[in-house]
Amino acid sequence: MSAAPPGTRPGRHPSASRRARLGALVLLLAVLSGCTNREPTLPEPTRATAADVGTVTTDDAGVQEVILETGDDYVFTPATFTVAPGTVRVTVRNxxxxxxxxxxxxxxxxxxxxxxxxxxxxxxxxxxxEFTVTAPGDYQFECTFHLRLGQVGTMTVTG
Incomplete structure (x- = not known):
């Protein structure tokens, strides 16, 4: 049995050890490159909101209707709206x-x-x-894709 070259274990080829170390270094650099202690920069809202967005209206059947908008950002417009107990119809425009x-x-x-x-x-x-609400209070809504970036809002049902 021959002796292994210095810095290697018996049965392992020296280039395999170097490749493993290089792979570990590349992985470490990839992980560290994404780490920062700064808050992510969020884009500004990128849309011109139509006049009908955010206004709660009631149709002839008593259904409360509201239109929300979202765009190339992490915002619902409006982020809050208020309805009374009853049937609510929410339209979301992307x-x-x-x-x-x-x-x-x-x-x-x-x-x-x-x-x-x-x-x-x-x-x-x-x-x-469309859904019916009866219990007064605040109901949080969200875009689950962008929840960690703060894309949430609140529907308040009055008492």
């Missing part, structure tokens, strides 16, 4: 050119659960959901 969003009420963040949601809303798309 005016983005690039970003995909969704809309759902945050689990456990309101007086009562609201199951209706918009799972995916691509750029230029619009979708409407």
């Amino acid at each position: 005016t983005a050119e690039q970003m995909t969003h969704n809309f759902e009420f945050s689990e456990g963040q309101g007086p009562a659960p609201i199951a209706e949601r918009i799972p995916v809303l691509g750029p230029g798309q619009s979708e409407t959901i």
